[in-house]
Amino acid sequence: MLTCISHSPEETAHLASTIGKIIHEGTVICLDGELGVGKTLFVRALARTLGVESDVTSPTFNLMNIYEAACPIVHFDLYRIESEEELEDIGFYEYVDATEGIVLIEWAEKFPEALPEDRLEVRIDALDGEERQFIFAAEGEKSTALLEELNEIVDPEH
DSSP states (O other): OEEEEEOSHHHHHHHHHHHHHHOOTTOEEEEEOSTTSSHHHHHHHHHHHTTOOSOOOOOTTTSEEEEOSSSOEEEEEOTTOOSHHHHHHTTHHHHHTOSSSEEEEETGGGOGGGSOSSEEEEEEEEOSTTOEEEEEEEESHHHHHHHHHHHHHOOTTO
């Protein structure tokens, strides 16, 4: 587990960019936290680091966006999803089980049973003002290796 503090949106973007520099295809990142804590900001910075040039927006109404970059980036927002059947309808399982590309899931906590066994979990909590606390946890071999690498390069007082 890794806990760090971001003091501004710029520091949050830098943290996401750092992850973007070490992430590998086949990685699933689950982002959880209240509305407005910076989940989409985090995704936008990570996607930019990987070479996405188009607008990166929350897929709240589309449910899923796919961005072309160094590898495909699939961005889910499960906020409006009500059942696991709906996950099946949008092809969720096909993407999270794929070995190519990177999958980013906002509001993953809504469907813990649907998540892949190997994933990096990122909990974002609002503190004072623009400060955010990030808690990273890993499930599975690949994500544990990613978290260990992140632990070596991230300053907890980001």
